[in-house]
Amino acid sequence: MKLTTRLIRNLLAGSAALALTTAANAADIEPAVVFDMGGKFDKSFNQGVYDGVEQFKKETGLSYREFEVTNEAQREQALRRMAQRGANPVLGIGFAQAPALEKVAKEFPDTNFAIIDMVVDLPNVRSIVFKEHEGSFLVGAMAALASESGKVGFVGGMDIPLIRRFACGYEQGAKHINADAEVIQNMTGTTPAAWNDPGRGGELTKSQFERGVDVVYAAAGGTGVGVYQAAKDAGKLAIGVDSNQNYIQPGTMLTSMLKRVDVAAYNVFMDAKNDSFTPGIQVLGLAEEGVGWSLDEHNESLVSDEMKAKVEELTSMIKSGEITVHDYMSDNDCKVAG
Amino acid sequence: MSTSNIELPAWIEILLIPILNICMALFFAGLIIFAIGENPIDAVRIMLTGAFGYDEGVGYTLYYTTNFIFTGLAVAIAFHARLFNIGGEGQAYFAGLGIGLTFLLLDGMLPAILLIPIGILAAALFGALWALIPAWLQAYRGSHIVITTIMFNFIASSLMVYLLVNVLIKPGSMSPETREFSEQSWLPFMHDVLSNFGIEVTRTPLNMSFVLALVCCLVVWIYIWKTRWGYALRTAGQSEAAAVYAGIKPKRIIIITMCISGALAGLVAVNEIMGVHHRLILNFTAGYGFTGIAVALMGRNHPLGIIMASLLFGVLYQGGAELAFEMPKITREMVVAIQGLIILFSGALALMLRPAIVKIWLAIRPIPSTPDMGGQHG
Numbered sequence: 001m002k003l004t005t006r007l008i009r010n011l012l013a014g015s016a017a018l019a020l021t022t023a024a025n026a027a028d029i030e031p032a033v034v035f036d037m038g039g040k041f042d043k044s045f046n047q048g049v050y051d052g053v054e055q056f057k058k059e060t061g062l063s064y065r066e067f068e069v070t071n072e073a074q075r076e077q078a079l080r081r082m083a084q085r086g087a088n089p090v091l092g093i094g095f096a097q098a099p100a101l102e103k104v105a106k107e108f109p110d111t112n113f114a115i116i117d118m119v120v121d122l123p124n125v126r127s128i129v130f131k132e133h134e135g136s137f138l139v140g141a142m143a144a145l146a147s148e149s150g151k152v153g154f155v156g157g158m159d160i161p162l163i164r165r166f167a168c169g170y171e172q173g174a175k176h177i178n179a180d181a182e183v184i185q186n187m188t189g190t191t192p193a194a195w196n197d198p199g200r201g202g203e204l205t206k207s208q209f210e211r212g213v214d215v216v217y218a219a220a221g222g223t224g225v226g227v228y229q230a231a232k233d234a235g236k237l238a239i240g241v242d243s244n245q246n247y248i249q250p251g252t253m254l255t256s257m258l259k260r261v262d263v264a265a266y267n268v269f270m271d272a273k274n275d276s277f278t279p280g281i282q283v284l285g286l287a288e289e290g291v292g293w294s295l296d297e298h299n300e301s302l303v304s305d306e307m308k309a310k311v312e313e314l315t316s317m318i319k320s321g322e323i324t325v326h327d328y329m330s331d332n333d334c335k336v337a338g
Numbered sequence: 339m340s341t342s343n344i345e346l347p348a349w350i351e352i353l354l355i356p357i358l359n360i361c362m363a364l365f366f367a368g369l370i371i372f373a374i375g376e377n378p379i380d381a382v383r384i385m386l387t388g389a390f391g392y393d394e395g396v397g398y399t400l401y402y403t404t405n406f407i408f409t410g411l412a413v414a415i416a417f418h419a420r421l422f423n424i425g426g427e428g429q430a431y432f433a434g435l436g437i438g439l440t441f442l443l444l445d446g447m448l449p450a451i452l453l454i455p456i457g458i459l460a461a462a463l464f465g466a467l468w469a470l471i472p473a474w475l476q477a478y479r480g481s482h483i484v485i486t487t488i489m490f491n492f493i494a495s496s497l498m499v500y501l502l503v504n505v506l507i508k509p510g511s512m513s514p515e516t517r518e519f520s521e522q523s524w525l526p527f528m529h530d531v532l533s534n535f536g537i538e539v540t541r542t543p544l545n546m547s548f549v550l551a552l553v554c555c556l557v558v559w560i561y562i563w564k565t566r567w568g569y570a571l572r573t574a575g576q577s578e579a580a581a582v583y584a585g586i587k588p589k590r591i592i593i594i595t596m597c598i599s600g601a602l603a604g605l606v607a608v609n610e611i612m613g614v615h616h617r618l619i620l621n622f623t624a625g626y627g628f629t630g631i632a633v634a635l636m637g638r639n640h641p642l643g644i645i646m647a648s649l650l651f652g653v654l655y656q657g658g659a660e661l662a663f664e665m666p667k668i669t670r671e672m673v674v675a676i677q678g679l680i681i682l683f684s685g686a687l688a689l690m691l692r693p694a695i696v697k698i699w700l701a702i703r704p705i706p707s708t709p710d711m712g713g714q715h716g
Contacts, residue, residue, distance in 0.1 A: 190498070
């Protein structure tokens with residue numbers, strides 16, 4: 001949380017002076033957020049958003065409306081109900097909400113909408129997408145640096161393009177460091193239950209360890225908790241995802257791949273409050289500090305200075321365009337340059 | 339257990355006992371809501387007005403009801419043949435694939451008048467096909483239908499993820515779904531149909547498959563109780579030995595019944611894919627197949643009971659969503675708990691009150707005429 005707060009402050013520093021002067025006379029807004037199926041306490045993607053909007057609530061004292069969907073049809077219903085109740089802006093979480101949000105945003109042209117993880121091209125919608133492959137590339141490189149066996153593991157939730165993007169970036173990072181690195185991948189399941197199945201996550205991790213893996217990266221929502229536990233039990237290393245998850249198993253979490261959905265969600269609400277909401281597409285990668293990796297008191301002993309230097313070098317190379325991380329979703333194919 | 343043989347008048351059996359069960363469930367749900375510091379009376383009021391209070395609520399309630407009628411009927415018809423089909427989820431999912439493949443192939447070429455019946459048939463056919471394999475394994479290899487149908491749910495979901503992510507995905511799309519089907523393949527929405535008659539209602543997912551569901555109820559009722567096939571089905575369910583003695587082939591009954599059951603479950607895909615989403619997506623079944631088991635239990639495997647039970651679940655789904663909107667303290671997990679209590683009291687503990695009611699009834703009933711021991715006549 002501390003890290004989150006700090007980053008938010010940093011990000012806002014530029015506009016803070018302006019924000020403070022306008023905040024006083026900005027009308028009170030009633031923002032709303034519609035969480036997706038994982039639920040707001042998934043310790044990962046949705047919870048990142050939850051942290052961001054809670055931060056907004058704490059700082060401004062403004063409350064927000066929220067809803068957690070439980071089936072496909074509820075997305076549209078929830079978004080429309082929020083708009084009907086006068087909520088503004090309305091924030092939809094996850095790519096699956098895009099068709100529903102597009103429909104509702106057309107019905108309420110005077111309401112501002114925002115969506116994370118997908119692009120909805122309308123004049124009243126802000127679309128925020130992340131370059132998960134860049135962040136995953138960095139943690140893949142770290143995994144390969146930390147691995148003694150040359151084998152690193154990946155545990156995904158469901159086998160969908162978004163998760164393949166994580167896996168593909170990770171593999172590229174690992175192979176950048178060690179061209180012979182072997183990346184063993186498993187997906188947890190084929191139903192949404194896969195996002196919240198720590199038991200199965202743990203089993204998959206154990207079997208990867210038996211095959212020689214010694215660092216494993218989880219991109220599987222709540223399932224990750226089981227992966228980190230298995231790594232702790234076996235004395236191996238794990239890498240968290242989305243939120244900073246280093247605290248979950250201090251000492252065996254190599255790092256976490258950060259996807260700053262909290263900052264994105266916070267900014268949507270804060271911009272609306274400050275009357276500076278802008279529609280359009282925001283692509284947040286390493287250069288925008290939308291993705292990254294975490295270093296805190298729980299993992300500082302695991303990250304050597306050498307490793308840190310290497311990762312920082314890679315970061316600046318990606319930022320400058322010297323390295324381009326292939327995006328799985330650009331052609332639904334993973335080309336790993338060896 | 340002596341009271342279980344005593345026949346109660348129909349109004350007690352299908353009206354009074356279910357209502358008392360629901361009241362008990364609501365009472366315990368009320369205690370939980372009270373315990374977390376909300377007003378249970380307000381909660382019930384929000385749930386009911388959310389489900390019935392305005393046209394949008396009614397639309398969503400009936401939209402959910404449609405799904406539950408299909409899966410409830412699917413479970414019920416199998417149950418009359420003593421088959422426990424818990425594969426409704428997979429059958430509905432696979433039926434969605436049937437619709438998807440058909441429309442991806444044909445939707446630009448045919449008019450609505452042909453496309454819609456073809457889509458419905460494809461759903462029924464694929465649903466039936468997904469039930470046929472477990473049925474065959476049960477009939478000819480003795481593999482237990484409960485195990486095989488539940489396994490087939492997993493096979494269906496694996497297959498769908500594979501196909502949608504790798505094969506059928508709209509090129510360049512981030513989310514695993516097909517392209518949108520052409521408008522000729524859409525089932526008309528109820529708000530559009532009603533506006534043709536000059537009645538304006540809010541747009542909701544409710545579509546013409548609701549009518550299809552009611553027709554299915556009638557057809558299933560006629561099939562089970564008014565046809566020779568239905569007689570054979572019930573006989574085989576009651577006693578296989580007697581069925582064989584009467585010249586009925588139980589293996590054939592298993593196959594036919596499961597195919598009908600799978601086809602009915604498959605119609606969920608008509609409501610979801612042809613009626614609402616208009617493209618093939620992942621997880622559109624959202625547990626309706628499993629809830630169908632509770633619906634059939636509560637509805638006593640009778641189409642009329644299934645309509646009522648489906649309506650109740652529709653109210654729980656829509657009213658529950660409304661509750662989560664209005665009372666932030668009531669999370670979706672709470673809503674599931676309340677739904678669980680209602681299933682517990684009206685399904686699992688359905689007969690808990692019966693002995694007591696029988697005693698009361700025996701004490702106050704009018705003088706009985708000769709008890710009818712004849713039962714049903716073929």
